[in-house]
Amino acid sequence: MINPFENEQRRAFKDSIAKFLEAEVWPHVDAWDEAGAYPHEMNEKICALGVFGFDIPEEYGGLGFDDAHMRKASGVEMGRSSAGGLMASVGSRSIMLKPLTELANDEIRQRVLPELLSGRKGGALGITEPGGGSDVANMKTTARKDGDEWVLNGQKMFITGGMQASYFVIGARTGGDGMGGISLFFVEADTPGFSRTPIERKMGWWASDTATLYFDECRIPAANLMGEEHKGFYAIMNNFNNERFWMAAQMLGMSMRLFDECVAYATDRQTFNKPLIKHQVIRHKLADMSAKIDAMDAYLNQVAEIINTGDTPVAEISKLKFFCSTNLEWIASEAMQIFGGAGYLRGNAVERIYREVKVQAIGGGSQEIMRDLTVKQMGL
Numbered sequence: 265m266i267n268p269f270e271n272e273q274r275r276a277f278k279d280s281i282a283k284f285l286e287a288e289v290w291p292h293v294d295a296w297d298e299a300g301a302y303p304h305e306m307n308e309k310i311c312a313l314g315v316f317g318f319d320i321p322e323e324y325g326g327l328g329f330d331d332a333h334m335r336k337a338s339g340v341e342m343g344r345s346s347a348g349g350l351m352a353s354v355g356s357r358s359i360m361l362k363p364l365t366e367l368a369n370d371e372i373r374q375r376v377l378p379e380l381l382s383g384r385k386g387g388a389l390g391i392t393e394p395g396g397g398s399d400v401a402n403m404k405t406t407a408r409k410d411g412d413e414w415v416l417n418g419q420k421m422f423i424t425g426g427m428q429a430s431y432f433v434i435g436a437r438t439g440g441d442g443m444g445g446i447s448l449f450f451v452e453a454d455t456p457g458f459s460r461t462p463i464e465r466k467m468g469w470w471a472s473d474t475a476t477l478y479f480d481e482c483r484i485p486a487a488n489l490m491g492e493e494h495k496g497f498y499a500i501m502n503n504f505n506n507e508r509f510w511m512a513a514q515m516l517g518m519s520m521r522l523f524d525e526c527v528a529y530a531t532d533r534q535t536f537n538k539p540l541i542k543h544q545v546i547r548h549k550l551a552d553m554s555a556k557i558d559a560m561d562a563y564l565n566q567v568a569e570i571i572n573t574g575d576t577p578v579a580e581i582s583k584l585k586f587f588c589s590t591n592l593e594w595i596a597s598e599a600m601q602i603f604g605g606a607g608y609l610r611g612n613a614v615e616r617i618y619r620e621v622k623v624q625a626i627g628g629g630s631q632e633i634m635r636d637l638t639v640k641q642m643g644l
């Protein structure tokens with residue numbers, strides 16, 4: 265579909281990412297997934313594309329400007345690569361950069377942001393706990409003030425990039441029950457009282473490292489409080505919007521890749537003396553896939569336009585996230601069907617994306633929570 269919002273700068277940015285990923289990632293995705301890891305230098309190479317620098321001043325290593333259409337383009341290309349695990353781990357820094365840029369003190373920003381944006385060091389965001397992820401306001405990890413230090417106790421679970429990360433943004437309870445008692449903290453991996461263990465054997469994102477984090481009388485400087493005490497919940501919710509928009513763009517890219525794979529396979533595969541693509545049932549599946557892809561694309565463009573005005577359309581971003589994940593679920597399932605038995609074998613993009621659909625429907629705010637937030641935002 266023609267993108268009415270494309271211009272020379274956006275096209276050049278998109279093309280540079282596509283060119284890099286097609287040459288340096290596409291050929292290796294399967295091997296990295298099977299190995300459960302990717303070469304460490306990919307962190308620096310992907311960061312060098314500038315995909316994480318939006319809305320971050322140049323003095324910290326950022327791009328010094330923002331453009332939601334370019335953010336979208338980077339997500340689409342990452343999705344199209346079908347390298348979900350790699351993108352999740354390298355991308356884990358992206359979901360902690362906004363609070364770090366906006367809320368950390370200047371010493372931390374100047375020291376840490378260039379390390380994260382260059383890919384030399386990794387970062388992760390710790391919100392979810394073993395007791396639950398959807399009900400953020402109910403988190404149990406605590407931070408108590410002791411002189412000029414904060415002392416953290418508790419656990420965080422499912423933390424993407426958590427084994428590699430040197431720096432963390434962590435939510436913890438500083439006050440009473442509910443959303444008004446939560447604050448955000450900057451924690452470094454070498455702090456005494458901090459430890460982590462890997463979460464192995466995930467359904468998808470095999471190449472990514474996922475961790476459980478432990479805080480046992482973990483002492484950090486008072487200056488590591490990010491933003492105002494007890495105001496962390498609002499910063500967490502605000503931060504989710506960026507993550508959800510970017511995930512939606514990735515889901516569009518994953519869907520586009522599935523469509524392309526299906527067209528290629530169905531053109532080549534013969535059944536009942538003609539190419540699969542000449543059977544009407546298959547053609548209709550492709551038509552439906554294409555319509556859903558166009559709808560996701562158009563919706564993302566519309567939301568990108570709103571974001572570029574400086575607004576944060578929470579209801580639309582929530583709708584976008586569950587709209588894209590439900591469409592991706594359908595498209596991935598139909599793609600598997602078109603591939604038949606071949607799709608059931610490991611080592612192809614259709615099978616890989618199929619097992620990575622669910623994390624898109626759950627992580628960063630599940631479909632149910634996105635629907636809840638949508639109607640709440642509508643005042644219903």
Ligand SMILES: Cc1cc2nc3c(=O)[nH]c(=O)nc-3n(C[C@H](O)[C@H](O)[C@H](O)COP(=O)(O)OP(=O)(O)OC[C@H]3O[C@@H](n4cnc5c(N)ncnc54)[C@H](O)[C@@H]3O)c2cc1C
Nearest residue numbers: 389390391392396397398422423424626627628629630632
């Ligand atoms: C691979 C992976 C990577 C992740 N990376 C990170 C990360 O980097 N950082 C981080 O902080 N978290 C991360 N998460 C956690 C993720 O955000 C949570 O899994 C998600 O928010 C859901 O929380 P939960 O798993 O605890 O499910 P729960 O909150 O226990 O919910 C279980 C189910 O019940 C539904 N549900 C819950 N409440 C309601 C309700 N009121 N009405 C209807 N249905 C409801 C949910 O939608 C879900 O389907 C990751 C998760 C995965 C799987």
